[in-house]
Amino acid sequence: MASSTPARTPLALRVWVAVTGMAGLSAAVGALTAPASPIDTLYREAPPGTDAGPFARMYATWLALSTVTRLVYAGTPSPDGGLTAVTAATYAVALGHFAGEIGVTRTVPLLPGGVAPLVVASVSLVWMGVWVRQRGGRGGGGGASQRKTS
Numbered sequence: 001m002a003s004s005t006p007a008r009t010p011l012a013l014r015v016w017v018a019v020t021g022m023a024g025l026s027a028a029v030g031a032l033t034a035p036a037s038p039i040d041t042l043y044r045e046a047p048p049g050t051d052a053g054p055f056a057r058m059y060a061t062w063l064a065l066s067t068v069t070r071l072v073y074a075g076t077p078s079p080d081g082g083l084t085a086v087t088a089a090t091y092a093v094a095l096g097h098f099a100g101e102i103g104v105t106r107t108v109p110l111l112p113g114g115v116a117p118l119v120v121a122s123v124s125l126v127w128m129g130v131w132v133r134q135r136g137g138r139g140g141g142g143g144a145s146q147r148k149t150s
Contacts, residue, residue, distance in 0.1 A: 007078060007135045013127055014074045017087065020120055021070030028063035031056040042114075045107045066090040088128045095121035 030037045035056035039046050043055075073079050073087040098117040101108040108114045 009073075009077065009079060009131060013131055014077075016127065017070045017124065018074035020124060021067045021074060023120075024063040024067040024070070028060040028067065031060040031063070042117075043101070043107045044109055044113065066094070084128065084132060088125060091121040091124040091128070095125065 027038075035052040038056055038059050039050060039052050043050075046055075069087050069090050073083055076083060079087070094117055098108060098114060098121070102110050102114045102118070
């Protein structure tokens with residue numbers, strides 16, 4: 001009989017998620033302390049006269065939320081399926097957002113600045129997806145040997 005103990009997430013993946021979370025925290029602090037920084041460093045093609053204050057606060061709030069989620073995931077040796085899904089969703093939202101900003105609204109140039117969030121989000125999603133698949137599907141509790149077959 002297979003164990004019901006959740007599979008441990010590889011340390012390298014947990015460290016990667018923690019590093020991306022801390023990078024987000026750093027960017028959040030930067031956006032709050034210097035509201036023009038997201039526009040000056042990333043959203044370089046934003047329309048002139050864009051009010052940086054509300055934009056920076058919203059950006060910082062998102063970064064803080066994704067940072068907390070990622071750090072909780074990184075600190076959990078055997079996260080369950082819900083925490084894994086929510087953490088992966090932070091990367092999916094970032095990927096969708098930056099792909100849209102680069103390709104549709106063109107407020108973020110691909111170079112410099114736009115490549116990094118696309119790469120980080122893509123690598124994170126693929127790595128997490130591979131790990132979940134190796135565990136036999138979603139969640140932290142069961143592998144392929146525990147699935148019911150009907």
